[in-house]
Amino acid sequence: RLITENAQQIGGSNLAERLPVVGQDEFAGLAKTLNGMLGRLEDAFRLEQATTQQLRETVEQQRRFTADASHELKTPLATIKAHTGLLKMGELPEEDAESVGAIDTAANRMTGLVNDLLILARADGGSLVAKTANVDLMEAVNEAVCAVSPGGVDVRPAPRPLVVEGNAEAITRLFINLLDNAKKYAGTDERVEVRFAKRGDTVEIAVVDHGVGIAPEHLSRLFNRFYRPDTSRTSETGGTGLGLAICREIATAHGGTIEVASTVGKGTTFTVVLPLAST
Known part of the structure; x- marks a missing residue:
């Protein structure tokens, strides 16, 4: 005992x-x-x-x-x-x-x-999200489009309102990085698309390009800091390997996720999922 x-x-x-x-x-x-x-x-x-x-x-x-x-x-x-x-x-x-x-x-x-x-x-x-407020996603995306130059970006119509709670500057930066990345690797005459889809109490924002695509072996490491799948191509475009890592940090800090799907020669889609603000 x-x-x-x-x-x-x-x-x-x-x-x-x-x-x-x-x-x-x-x-x-x-x-x-x-x-x-x-x-x-x-x-x-x-x-x-x-x-x-x-x-x-x-x-x-x-x-x-x-x-x-x-x-x-x-x-x-x-x-x-x-x-x-x-x-x-x-x-x-x-x-x-x-x-x-x-x-x-x-x-x-x-x-x-x-x-x-x-x-x-x-x-x-x-x-990263020390101060929060209601953020209109359409406004954040439109600001991001203006920041990377509006030419070549099609923002599809979205159900309104799409409001998340968070830091407006950080969320805008997330989409600036995604659009900047998409425009760098899209084909010369190809347009980048931004699509919205409301899923219950979350919203999906997809940034789609029809460029060179990314090989499967690189996908799992794309969001790692300083990771660059094509150093020669990235050096030409001026990338640091931090843009997508920042996107993941911002999405995570807002209770969301970011995923990537790509086909070599056809293009890449980055999908951000964020929780909608409670009404």
């Missing part, structure tokens, strides 16, 4: 408990064996706790470094942009104009990367 009572007290938070060893019979031998196993299990459990805590601290340090470094880079980048803007306003020799243009392009890419890193740092810190 004493062994039973002690055994019932053993758990993940109380692995220091040991079974009493009384006498020299087979129960005593079994208790010794179990105590030895408990000792090894306790050591492993404590090591796991320490490792987990260390990983948490490392992740937090990385998040803070990313956020701090990104903030520090914003000021010099803004200064570079201001100077190149002034230089472009004046009359420059062709060679100098090309150099200024190259600097301006590089600064734009760096600014985009810094903004992406700041978004991911906020996502890692759980503050």
Whole structure:
């Protein structure tokens, strides 16, 4: 009975408990064996706790470094942009104009990367959707279309209203990234489509292109940070490998999901599912 009572007290938070060893019979031998196993299990459990805590601290340090470094880079980048803007306003020799243009392009890419890193740092810190409000999805999508240039994008009619609770800036950024990605890889004369479908208390938003498509072996990793399925093609289009990772973080932060389906040579569809705001 004493062994039973002690055994019932053993758990993940109380692995220091040991079974009493009384006498020299087979129960005593079994208790010794179990105590030895408990000792090894306790050591492993404590090591796991320490490792987990260390990983948490490392992740937090990385998040803070990313956020701090990104903030520090914003000021010099803004200064570079201001100077190149002034230089472009004046009359420059062709060679100098090309150099200024190259600097301006590089600064734009760096600014985009810094903004992406700041978004991911906020996502890692759980503050991506710190302030929420009702967001009209049609307005968010239309803003995104204007941001990437409206030419070549068809927004299909949608049932109204389609309102979600969240951060309007983040949701707009989600669709900017998806549309920008679709326009880069769509065919030259192909149009990108945005379709809406209401499913119960959720809404599906599909961004469809009819471009080159994505090979099946890349699909499961598309939303990983810095993953680029075609580095040569992506370097030409200026991608960082963070756009789709940001899309997933934004969708997840709003209680939603994002999925991809693609056929090589026919195109790609990214589908975002978000919960509708309660009425």
